[in-house]
Amino acid sequence: MKKTLIVLAAIILIGFQACTPDQNFEEAYNSISEEGLKPRIKTLASDEFLGRMPFTEGETKTINYLKEEFQKLGLKPGNGDSYFQEVPLVELNATVDPQMKITGGDQAFELNYWDDFVVLTRRVTDSVRLENSEIVFAGYGTIAPEYNWNDYEGLDVKGKTVMVLINDPGFGTEDKSFFKGNEMTYYGRWTYKYEEAARQGAAGIIIVHETAHASYPFEVVQGGWSGANLYLENSDNNMSRCILEGWVSMESANRMFANMGMEGYDFYEEARKPDFKSFPMNQQLSVGLKNSIKRSVSNNVIAKYEGTTRPDEVIIYSAHWDHFGIGSPVDGDSIYNGAVDNGTGVAAIIQIAEAFTKLNKATERSAVFIAVTAEEQGLLGSAHYAANPIYDPAKTVANLNADAYRPLGRVNDFSIIGYGQSELEEYAERALQRQGRYVLPDQFPEKGSFFRSDHYSFASIGIPALDGSGGTDSEANGKEWGEEQYKKYTSENYHKPSDEYTDDFNAEGIVLDAQVLFEVGYTLANESYFPKWKQGSEFKAIREKQ
Known part of the structure; x- marks a missing residue:
């Protein structure tokens, strides 16, 4: 019995040691200190580093x-x-038409740059333009097989402009089994929506902004989608992207729906219904921009233990x-x-x-x-x-x-x-x-x-x-x-x-x-x-x- 207890104690001790970090670890762990961190933070944040x-x-x-x-x-x-990995970047600084022209529907009208819409291109070229591009409402602009969801099903958007909603269909439902409820999935991110529209062959994409769904006000969009922007440079000069990518305010989207006889259309609520079908808006848009282009190379810094x-x-x-x-x-x-x-x-x-x-x-x-x-x-x-x-x-x-x-x-x-x-x-x-x-x-x-x-x-x-x-x-x-x-x-x-x-x-x-x-x-x-x-x-x- 005594021998058995000794063996059990040894097993327990071995198990305890296996679960307890060794001295080798402890000394390294405790070497992380304020004395090591603060001078480095101070240096990196000094005016010298501009x-x-x-x-x-x-x-x-x-x-x-x-x-x-x-x-x-x-x-x-x-x-x-x-220690370096070069990161080729290109800076594009766009000068956008002051108005986006909307034709078709009940009457033609114009949206004003900055107040009503912002737009840019990732294509590395001097200028781009969409002229009388047919607008298609594609719901949330999402293809999510794991949720049995496809806003592009049966929809031909090649050469057209899609208008889509920010976030994903689950937002606002509190139903975690529907996408992830209020938790945004990647399908809700604007980056995904731009990428998917390009995969579908769209010429342009505009996202409808709404503060609660986006989690930031339109001013954030205005700042981020204007002035000089950096992009990764690649071999096709981003020609695989849509010609134009942008946003419109919710008020502007409401105006466009009203112009096709759908005044008061609750597009966020309708587009999350399982039987929702995307549809053409019977309107066209025209807008363009000119780019100034600057290329350079930045660096990742990489070290290995x-x-x-x-x-x-x-x-x-x-x-x-x-x-x-x-x-x-x-x-x-x-x-x-x-x-x-x-x-x-x-x-x-x-x-x-x-x-x-x-x-x-x-x-x-x-x-x-x-x-x-x-x-x-x-x-x-x-x-x-x-x-x-x-x-x-x-x-x-x-x-x-x-x-x-x-x-x-x-x-x-x-x-x-x-x-x-x-x-x-x-x-x-x-x-x-x-x-x-x-x-x-x-x-x-x-x-x-x-x-x-x-x-x-x-x-x-x-x-x-x-x-x-x-x-x-x-x-x-x-x-x-x-x-x-x-x-x-x-x-x-x-x-x-x-x-x-x-x-x-x-x-x-x-x-x-x-x-x-x-x-x-x-x-x-x-x-x-x-x-x-x-x-x-x-x-x-x-x-x-x-």
């Missing part, structure tokens, strides 16, 4: 600084013998290094420093990289650290990597993304964007338990935030991706205070010159978040399992094909 805008001296300073930081840690170049037994299987850490450079002055300050967005995320992945180098025993899999460019211009750096992956996506275990960690001190909650997507969430939950913290599911799933940061680019090629950060449940000041600080940052500092580093920058919570990502990556790097997408994820089928 707001870290791609194509500028600020980019040169930033990417060279990151290369030097990775070199100091002894990390290998992540792209063959180079090499594993031992399975070095070709990698965990990718990502954070975008770019911000908005020098812009319109606010209170006399014109440098958009981007301390929180995303000096914090870049500093975090450098600290995580440093933690890997402090391991006495190397991990079995490799860890790759990518600081991507042009996130603020539409995830362009990560999208370029996804289209030109350096590491085989089928052997890329996971992507762990760090974006805009707020300096609120210790917070007890950790908000996972797009909660419910992949098994990586369980890894994060275990890491949070060690810290006495808890997971907070995405509080605003209707905003589709999962599709708005760089982890989406990795997800789009099937790689399970995790994006999370400390929430608002402040240990020292309570949740109400934390929520006030979150709102204050969003209204006063987000994408403004005032997003700066100050000496009272509290990075305690950023340390904890970085430790969570380190532990998740360390665990993955020492096991053979590949985390999976969960049932219902838009990316599950892509991974399974790999």
